[in-house]
Amino acid sequence: MTYLFVSDLHLDGDSPAALETFVDFLASGTGAAAALYILGDLFETWIGDDDPDPARDRVCRGLARLCAAGTPVFVMRGNRDFMLGPGFESRTGCRLLPDPVVAELHGRRILLTHGDLLCTADHAYQELRSTVRDPAFAERMLRLPTAHRQALASAARAGSRAHTATAQDSIMDVEPAAVLAALRSARADCLVHGHTHRPGIHELAVDGHAVTRLVLDAWHEHGSVLALSPQGWERRLLEFRRP
Numbered sequence: 001m002t003y004l005f006v007s008d009l010h011l012d013g014d015s016p017a018a019l020e021t022f023v024d025f026l027a028s029g030t031g032a033a034a035a036l037y038i039l040g041d042l043f044e045t046w047i048g049d050d051d052p053d054p055a056r057d058r059v060c061r062g063l064a065r066l067c068a069a070g071t072p073v074f075v076m077r078g079n080r081d082f083m084l085g086p087g088f089e090s091r092t093g094c095r096l097l098p099d100p101v102v103a104e105l106h107g108r109r110i111l112l113t114h115g116d117l118l119c120t121a122d123h124a125y126q127e128l129r130s131t132v133r134d135p136a137f138a139e140r141m142l143r144l145p146t147a148h149r150q151a152l153a154s155a156a157r158a159g160s161r162a163h164t165a166t167a168q169d170s171i172m173d174v175e176p177a178a179v180l181a182a183l184r185s186a187r188a189d190c191l192v193h194g195h196t197h198r199p200g201i202h203e204l205a206v207d208g209h210a211v212t213r214l215v216l217d218a219w220h221e222h223g224s225v226l227a228l229s230p231q232g233w234e235r236r237l238l239e240f241r242r243p
Contacts, residue, residue, distance in 0.1 A: 001034035003105050005226040007114065007194025008218035010080065012044040013055035017240035018219045024241060025223065026062040033071055039194050039216060040078025040099070040114030045157065047149035048142050049087025060092050067093030076101075078114045078195065079129065080157075083138055102186050106230055111188035115195030115215075118174035118182065173198060180204075183211055190214065192226065199224065201233070 011019050030036060043056055051057075067073050073094040077084050089096055100113035116129060131137060141149055173196050183191055183206045191213045199217035203210065214233060217224035223238030 001106075001229070002031070003035050003037065003228045004030060004033045005037045005039060005112075005192055005216060005228070006219075006224070007039035007076075007078070007216040008041045008197060009038075009223075010041055010044040010219065011056065011059055013053065015044070015219075016055075017242050018223065019055055019059065020241045021223045021238055022219070023058060023062045025225070025238060026066045029225075029238070030066065030071055035072040035074060036066070037097075037103075037112060037192075038073065038075045038094075039112055039192065040076045040116075041080045041194065042075060042078070042084075043081040045150075045153040046081035046083050046088075047146060047153050048083055049085050049091065050146065052146060060088070063092040063094055076112065076114055079116050079125075079160075082133060083141065085138075100182065100186065102188060105228060108190050108228075109186070109188045110190040110192055110228075111182060111186040113182070113191070113193045115174065115193035118178045118193065119172065119195070120175045120178045122172065172196065179213060180206055192216065194218070199235075 009018060009022055011022060013019075042059070046056070063073055073092070074097050075084065075088075075092075075094045076097045076099050084096060086096075088094065097112070099117065100111055103110050103112055116125070120126065141152070144152075174193075179191065189209065189211055191211065193213075194216040196215060197218040197220070198215055200215050202213040202215070204213060205211065212233075214226060216226055217235075222240055225236045225238065227234045227236055
């Protein structure tokens, strides 16, 4: 059995190549996967479970078909689609995961997280995250018309790009102390996350035990899937299909 992991797809109508490639992947690229884990930022924005956007609806319909065919799909909220809720689950058949969460797969105790919680040096972002993840914030947002929410989401995207452009490169990555603390608390021997857009495999030690941190790739220039089989980890690249 093979488990598949992706993150940071940032899908919307402005990224047609990534969207087409992911829809194709859902239709025929998952094979006989035991499960698909999407660790945050599946969408570039998600303004609520009543989001009418046709591009995002195509993704939802693709997920629904995969789930209906018998492949479990687990989705974690990211910093771009943190308003995914029960309506998304009903719409797709996916199950939303808390962040972080531990999965025991093929004899490994794996800590799964989007990754933004580990970027503790970015104090401005962590304050913003605490605000927007408050359920009261979502309640206020969902009272607004969809057009207003979409305008706010566009403004937030612009603000995020400005922050990323001016922030020191070091604070945009995970903090080693936060990684160690998370692994120690979860008693995990693997950590899989996205968010940083810095794919790689990092070997480290926690209290004398060997631990692996695997960072998922963003879907900017190609698709990327991390697969776990009984034989171990494998990174698979997907060439974008141009619409």
